[in-house]
Amino acid sequence: MSNQIDIIQERVDAERGFLEQIRQQMARVVIGQTYLVDRLILGLLCDGHVLLEGVPGLAKTLSVKTLASLFHTKFQRLQFTPDLLPADLLGTLIYNPRDGDFSIKKGPIFANLILADEINRAPAKVQSALLEAMQERQVTIGDTTHPLPSPFLVLATENPIEQEGTYPLPEAQVDRFMFKLRIGYPTIEEERQIMERHAITGKQEDLKPVVEAQQVLDARKVVNQIYLDEKIKDYILSIIFATRSPSDYNLKLDNYLRYGASPRATICLALASRAHAFLQGRAYVTPQDVKSMAHDVLRHRVLVTYEAEAEELDSDALIDEILRELPVP
16 A cells, blocks of 8 residues: 555656646735635646635635636636626527528637636526536537537636625535635735735736646546545545434534535545645645545535524534534544
């Protein structure tokens, strides 16, 4: 087993070089927000879509656009609005009167990196149009199914404090996001740097692509090889099942949990833990990798009861309790 881990470690060291390039280039534009930058990188490594939630002005859109500018891939920003139609996103059939036939005009969804800005401002029919693309990496226009390019990643933003003119995301779509990130305010020192860069000097960085898409695809293959011990697998399963039947794990949370995490969450947590280990330069997963990723993977998949809301307990608080009480291998 030790020899196997050593071989994987060599592959990790060989394939993770571009990660530091991304971090260095991102730091030239985005001040602070280390958590956000690392989670966007993890989304790329896991081939998992990311939902970014935070109040306006926290560099959500800037971070995604900056990340996209570092790759030799096609990037498309989609501004979601109440009058957006599914055809505006996916494409449509256009009738050609000259030959009496229909031709397909592909929509902006046919890109590698998609920024769905303010995704909750579009109506349900537009949000539902993303379901097939996000899960199956394909789009059906008319009676023809078209594969999407690889890599394909949806990075969506939403504002949690504004309700007017917004539409809640359906549970089926929320579950298709591997991570849901809650973005906080910068520290006072970071905000000082932001003020000096943008309000005083006005300096703008011109970034150029430094990473090929193939580097990401190669790194994903190594992530899938990261060693996951049987005890770590049991730990992941215990976390997931504790969200469904907390009393089986001596947790007094039955009155607070309405729905637990889906089997997709089990897959996502295992893969995210591997990617986190890869990000740290390790060939094996530790319990801390699992803990580090648990909130991002589970917060949008664990639904709380009205009683929990009355006691001001959200899904993050319940996940904290589960991680605190379950034995760590």
